[in-house]
Amino acid sequence: MAEIVFPENFEWGAATASYQIEGAYNEDGKGESIWDRFTHQKGNIANNDTGDLACDHYHRYQEDIKLMQKIGLDTYRFSISWPRILPAGNGKINQKGIDFYKNLVEELLEAGIKPAATLYHWDLPQKLQDNGGWENRDTAKYFDQYAQIMYRELGDLIPRWITHNEPMVVSMVANLWGEHAPGNQELQKALQVAHNVLLSHGLAAQSFRESGIDGELGITLNLNHVYPNSDSKKDQIAADYCDAFNNRWFLDPVFKGKYPEKLMDLYQNKFDQPFEVKAGDLDIISREIDFLGINYYSRAVVKYDEDEFYNFKTIKPEAEYTEMNWEVYPKGLTDLLKRLDREYTKGPIFITENGAAYDDQIAEDGSVHDPKRVNYLKEHFKAAHQALEAGVNLAGYYVWSLMDNFEWAYGYNKRFGIIYIDYDNHQKRILKDSARLLKDVIENNGLKNK
Structure with missing residues (x-):
């Protein structure tokens, strides 16, 4: 008997991103991306690692889908590499890029996994x-054109679309x-980037509606629940500023068609024109979406600091931390979900990423035991279930990440995967204990007593 049971139609999955796993950075007509350029400049990435090979998923996706099947995934979240489709960002389409994603998606569907x-x-x-x-407004227009190409090419095969992953990271x-x-x-550049990314989301959402595709579309925001360090009025003010910067700067335009006044006042005091917003932009950005995707990893605890531009300073409580130096705080997920339900949307919410990096090692018998990640995931599954019990419309949960991969500025130093990648041994894949946990959770649609 399961300890906690999720709703019957709840979806369990895992997530990845193109640059982090695909490799084949210059194969089959793919254009150069900003990450190809950035990683090839020495000193930007730990160990000067690049995503040139990554997990070689481009050549090994069939093997990886078999592992997804073994785990029992209901759904798999992946990202499409824009320069693989349009090497210059617009203009000429690279058919081989489209073929790769078409083959990937068809293989997923054949395996019974929702893309x-x-x-x-x-x-x-x-x-x-x-x-x-993204500072150039034209990029929003080109993104919409790229989105329309993907809707046209794969709209009959992919039932769930996400425009952007974490505009906060893209901008800030x-x-x-x-x-x-x-x-x-x-700062001004970052603010313009944030606006143009959100604008491109709205344009692509509009095009999705006009395409008549029988599917659903949303956006993924990285959010964290913010807690004041004390009950003092000043710490409450600090928490409000932090929440406006981390969360509301992206939630409010999407759901309320406006930017938080608190920050707008701050920016307008600093700049004559913080960033360009044209008439009608916020109407486009706040076009209705079918679901909200959230990436949750940790909470933020802040105290007031008048020397800081935003009047807050993040502090680190005595607690358990992951290899990313992020506090393990499952309750933050429950609190965040309840807050989103209360203030932003009664529509479906998907946890599009949640997971943890730990220093995983291969045991003598060839297996990979990751007890800390197993516990991290169990506690966060429970936290998600508590939000469901409180009435939140939570529709699914994607664990980050399906496999160890290129972790951006950290290179290959940080392992988030539930599948171990042995980079020194022909990229051998090994299911970790956390993959077996997810398999059990999917089979039981919940957590068993143990």
């Missing part, structure tokens, strides 16, 4: 970056903090 495609998981065509990238981590491609460090 969920993310149109953008950060690998912008470098040719578009050369013309200003890549263009304010400079940790991700293209490595800019300028």
Whole structure:
């Protein structure tokens, strides 16, 4: 008898991203992406690692789908590499790129696994970056054209579409903090990028509706529940600023057609024109979507700091942390889901990513035991179930990640997978204990007593 049981139609899956797993970075007509360029510049990535080979999924997707089948996935979330489809970002279509994704999707369907495609998981065509990238409003228009090509080519095969993965990372981590491609460090640039990414989402959502595709479309936002360090009024103010920066800057335009006033006031005090918003943009951005995808890894705890531009400073409580130095805090997932249901949407919510990086090792018998990840996932599954019990319309859960992969600025140093990739031994795949946990959870549609 299961300890907790999920609703009958609840979907269990795992997720990946194109640049992190595919490899074949310059094969079959694929164009250069900003990550190809960024990783090939020495000093940007730990160990100067690149995604040139990654997990070689481009050549081994059939083997990987067999492993998905073995785990019993209901659904698989992957991303499409824009420069594999349009090497220059617009113009000439690369048929071999379309064929790869068509073959992948057909193989998934044959295996009884529902494909969920993310149109953008950060690998912008470098040719578009050369013309200003996401800071250039034209990129939103080109993204819409790319989306329309994918709807036309694969709309009858893919039932679930996600426009963007984590616009906050695309804008702030890549263009304010400079940790991700293209490595800019300028607030105004980051704000314009955030707006144009959201605009491109709205345009692609509009095109999806007009296409008449029998499917569903949403967006994935990385969100964390924010807690003040104390009950003091100042720490409450700090938490509000942090929430506006991390969460509301992206939630509010999508669901309410506006940006948080708190931050707009801050930006307008700093700049004459923080970023360009044209008439009608926010109506486009807030077009109705079928579901919200959320990526949750940890919470934020903050205290007031008047020396900081945003008036908050993140602090690290005494707690258990993952290899990413992220606090393990499952309750944050329950609190976040309840808050989204209360303030933003009664529509379906998918956890499109949740998982943890740990220092996994191959045991003498060739197996990979990852007890910390097993526990992390169990506790987060329970947290998700508590949100369901509170009435949240939670429709599915994708574990991040299906396999160890190229972890952006960290290269291959961090392992998030439920499948171990032995990079030194011909990319051998080994199911970890966490993959067996997920298999059991899917079979029981819940957690058994043990």
